[in-house]
Amino acid sequence: MTANKIQPPFLKSGDEVVIISPSFCINESILIEAAGFLESWGLRVRIGRNAAKRNGSFAGSDEERLYDLQEMTDDPDIKAVFCSRGGYGLSKIINRVDFSALKNNPKWFSGFSDITVLHMWLNEVCGVMSIHGEMPLNFNNTEKSSETFISLKKALYGDLRFHEWTGNIYKPANVTGEVTGGNLSLLYSLSGTQAEPSTKGKILFIEEVGEYYYHIDRMLTSLKLSGKLEGLSAVVVGGMNKIEEAKMPWGKNVEETILGIVSEYNYPILFNFPAGHIADNRAFYIGKQAKIEIEGNNAKLRYA
Numbered sequence: 001m002t003a004n005k006i007q008p009p010f011l012k013s014g015d016e017v018v019i020i021s022p023s024f025c026i027n028e029s030i031l032i033e034a035a036g037f038l039e040s041w042g043l044r045v046r047i048g049r050n051a052a053k054r055n056g057s058f059a060g061s062d063e064e065r066l067y068d069l070q071e072m073t074d075d076p077d078i079k080a081v082f083c084s085r086g087g088y089g090l091s092k093i094i095n096r097v098d099f100s101a102l103k104n105n106p107k108w109f110s111g112f113s114d115i116t117v118l119h120m121w122l123n124e125v126c127g128v129m130s131i132h133g134e135m136p137l138n139f140n141n142t143e144k145s146s147e148t149f150i151s152l153k154k155a156l157y158g159d160l161r162f163h164e165w166t167g168n169i170y171k172p173a174n175v176t177g178e179v180t181g182g183n184l185s186l187l188y189s190l191s192g193t194q195a196e197p198s199t200k201g202k203i204l205f206i207e208e209v210g211e212y213y214y215h216i217d218r219m220l221t222s223l224k225l226s227g228k229l230e231g232l233s234a235v236v237v238g239g240m241n242k243i244e245e246a247k248m249p250w251g252k253n254v255e256e257t258i259l260g261i262v263s264e265y266n267y268p269i270l271f272n273f274p275a276g277h278i279a280d281n282r283a284f285y286i287g288k289q290a291k292i293e294i295e296g297n298n299a300k301l302r303y304a
Contacts, residue, residue: 004289005123005127005128005129005178005287005288006102006103006106006126006127006128006129007106007129007288008079008080008106008107008108008128008129009079009106009107010156010157010158011043011079011080011108011156011157011158012157013042013043014042014043014044015043015044015079015080016043016044016045016046016077016078016079017038017043017044017045017046017078017079017080017081017082018045018046018047018048018072018075018078018080018081018082019031019034019035019038019045019046019047019048019051019082019083019084019136020048020050020051020065020068020069020072020081020082020083020084021048021050021051021052021053021059021060021065021068021083021084021085022059022065022068022069022083022089022090022093022115022118023058023059023065023083023085023086023087023088023089023090023114023115024057024058024059024085024086024087024088024089024114025052025053025054025055025057025058025059025060026051026052026059026084026085026136026137027052028051028052030084030136030137030140031047031051031052031084031136032047033139033140034082034084034136034137034139034140035047037136037139037140038082038139041153041156043080046078048068048071048072049067049068049071050064050065050067050068051068051084057087057088058088058089059084059089062089062092062093065089065093066093066096066097069081069093069097070097070098073097073098073099073101073102073107074098074101076101076104076105078107079107079108080107080108080109080110080156081107081108081109081110082110082111082135082136083109083110083111083115083118083135083136084135084136084137085113085135085136085137086111086112086113086114086115086135086183087113087114088114089114090114090115090117090118091114091117091186091189091190094117094118094121094195095194097121099121099122099125099126099128102122102126102128106128108129108130108131108156109122109130109131110130110131110132110133110135110152110155110156110283111131111132111133111135112132112133112134112135112182112183112207112275112276112281113135113182113183113186113209113277114183114186115132115135115182116181116182116183116186116187117186117189117190117195118130119132119182119286119287120180120182120186120187120190120195120196120197121194121195122286122287123180123195123197123286123287124194124195124196124197124198125194125195127287128287129285129286129287129288130285130286130287131152131155131156131283131284131285131286132182132205132275132283132284132285132286133151133152133155133281133282133283133284134148134149134152134281134283138281143279144279144280144281145274145279145280145281145282147274147280147282148279148280148281148282148283151163151282151283151284152282152283154283155283155284155285160283160284160285160303161302161303162300162301162302162303163273163274163282163284163300163301164298164299164300165272165273165274165298165299166272166297166298166299167270167271167272167273167297167299168255168270168271168272168297169268169269169270169271169294169297169299170259170268170269170270171266171267171268171269172268172294173267173268173294174291174292174293174294175203175233175234175267175268175291175292176233176289176290176291176292176304177201177202177203177232177233177234177289177290178201178202178203178287178288178289178290179202179203179205179284179285179286179287179288179289179290179301180197180198180199180202180203180204180205180286180287181197181203181204181205181206181236181286182205182206182207182286183206183207183208183209183276184206184207184208184211184216184219184220185208185211185215185219187206187219187223188219188222188223191222191223191226197228199228199229199231199232200230200231200232201231201232201233202232202233203232203233203234203235203236203290203292203301204228204229204232204234204235204236205236205237205238205273205275205284206235206236206237206238207237207238207239207240207275207276207277208239208240208241208243208276208277209239209240209241209242209276209277210241210242210243210244210277211243211244212243212244212245212246212250213243213244213245213246213250213252213253213254213257214246214248214250216240216243216254216257216258217250217257217260217261220257220258220261220262221261224261224262229261229262229265230265232265232267233267233292234267234268234269234270234292235258235262235267235268235269235270236270236273236292236301237254237255237258237269237270237271237272237273238273238274238275238276238278239275239276239277239278239281240254240276241276241277241278242277255271268292268294270292270294270299273299273301284301285303288303288304289303289304290302290303290304291303291304
């Protein structure tokens with residue numbers, strides 16, 4: 001879908017929001033603490049009926065997780081949906097969700113990691129913007145940077161204007177484009193589906209955690225073979241955390257691996273964006289137009 005995305009209304013004090021668990025399970029005590037955290041922002045917080053359920057690794061059965069996601073998508077009183085954590089599970093239910101209610105009552109969906117599946121479905125199938133940001137699992141995690149939560153609140157309330165960071169930058173240029181992407185493994189897993197990311201002319205964000213070096217290369221090579229790395233405005237690389245060697249040493253670091261895949265293209269490649277499975281996990285919009293401005297090793301992603 002290439003048309004401009006629908007931007008849900010920004011939150012205001014007193015709005016009702018919800019925490020659901022569409023992927024892995026989470027302790028009820030963490031959900032209750034997270035609700036208190038959001039209430040401190042002036043929000044009224046509901047917890048999904050099945051959010052604390054357990055079915056193996058999952059937060060309830062497919063039907064229970066689907067029920068909460070569908071109910072909160074349909075409810076016009078809910079202005080934002082927070083996915084409690086990632087892990088795995090959204091891809092098992094996403095094609096059964098009826099998102100038609102969002103045409104008349106769009107709302108923000110927030111999360112990252114496994115929630116990449118939801119971001120891409122909202123963006124590519126529904127044409128609705130969403131927020132890539134920290135999840136309730138970590139709302140009381142003292143290792144997270146203050147900007148992790150400041151940026152999330154700003155994004156929800158419409159006060160997020162830009163992000164600045166320092167990192168290695170290759171083929172620097174000031175560019176514009178709609179921001180898309182998320183967790184590399186999930187983007188890779190969506191190839192051939194309705195939610196396969198359209199990337200031409202876009203700023204592609206990628207992050208990853210707990211993979212082998214050669215898996216990073218394999219997934220990016222697959223995206224390259226399917227044309228997803230051609231014609232981008234830029235590649236922005238966030239956290240690449242806990243990337244490990246397999247039995248056969250790879251011999252390159254993450255930066256060298258990524259550059260080896262995209263070296264033939266002329267767009268800028270920017271590393272160290274503060275988002276992903278890292279302590280400084282700043283929120284940003286998926287599906288919104290942005291501009292990248294570069295000066296030396298300093299970069300700014302500014303929203304139009």
